[in-house]
Amino acid sequence: GQQLNQSPQSMFIQEGEDVSMNCTSSSIFNTWLWYKQDPGEGPVLLIALYKAGELTSNGRLTAQFGITRKDSFLNISASIPSDVGIYFCAGQLMDSNYQLIWGAGTKLIIKP
Amino acid sequence: GAGVSQSPRYKVAKRGQDVALRCDPISGHVSLFWYQQALGQGPEFLTYFQNEAQLDKSGLPSDRFFAERPEGSVSTLKIQRTQQEDSAVYLCASSRSGGNTDTQYFGPGTRLTVL
Numbered sequence: 001g002q003q004l005n006q007s008p009q010s011m012f013i014q015e016g017e018d019v020s021m022n023c024t025s026s027s028i029f030n031t032w033l034w035y036k037q038d039p040g041e042g043p044v045l046l047i048a049l050y051k052a053g054e055l056t057s058n059g060r061l062t063a064q065f066g067i068t069r070k071d072s073f074l075n076i077s078a079s080i081p082s083d084v085g086i087y088f089c090a091g092q093l094m095d096s097n098y099q100l101i102w103g104a105g106t107k108l109i110i111k112p
Numbered sequence: 113g114a115g116v117s118q119s120p121r122y123k124v125a126k127r128g129q130d131v132a133l134r135c136d137p138i139s140g141h142v143s144l145f146w147y148q149q150a151l152g153q154g155p156e157f158l159t160y161f162q163n164e165a166q167l168d169k170s171g172l173p174s175d176r177f178f179a180e181r182p183e184g185s186v187s188t189l190k191i192q193r194t195q196q197e198d199s200a201v202y203l204c205a206s207s208r209s210g211g212n213t214d215t216q217y218f219g220p221g222t223r224l225t226v227l
Contacts, residue, residue, distance in 0.1 A: 042218025
């Protein structure tokens with residue numbers, strides 16, 4: 001089936017550091033989404049991207065839709081303890097207006 | 113208003129038992145999705161409803177899995193003769209209309225453990 005390659009799998013960072021994660025695919029997507037999932041909860045949408053090349057910010061979060069439509073990255077600036085969690089990218093294929101393909105997640109851990 | 117709710121939050125079943133998982137979407141949301149999330153993985157699409165119509169069930173892993181949404185609101189995912197490989201978190205999401213710009217809002221999930 002379709003796959004998204006998300007990296008890194010996990011990140012250990014100090015509070016205040018910037019974070020970067022990305023997703024790539026061999027398929028073209030018309031939408032890229034970034035979600036955060038806390039333990040015992042469902043994913044919550046952080047940023048949605050709908051156009052190739054689009055760069056969108058949400059507070060300390062910035063995400064970009066790659067111009068090839070096959071990749072996206074998410075940056076978090078000046079990380080804080082509540083940023084801990086698992087971040088997922090999800091893409092919507094060109095021939096679907098609802099089905100999402102998900103990455104395996106990036107686990108963010110902040111070192112005390 | 114209230115978000116998506118799911119019940120039970122946790123379910124332990126013996127292999128071979130049938131289970132039923134419930135999803136209450138956000139009121140007025142037309143579209144409803146079920147996902148399966150294995151440990152350490154992202155969610156995988158199971159099925160999609162628009163109102164009471166099941167428009168896509170291509171992700172259901174076997175004919176032991178059955179989903180319904182008879183009145184276009186609450187949905188139930190039923191798994192018959194559960195197997196150990198069915199152990200996962202089952203997530204439900206709803207959206208206003210299901211278009212690609214519509215946000216999918218997720219419930220907290222039901223963690224199913226099959227012994």
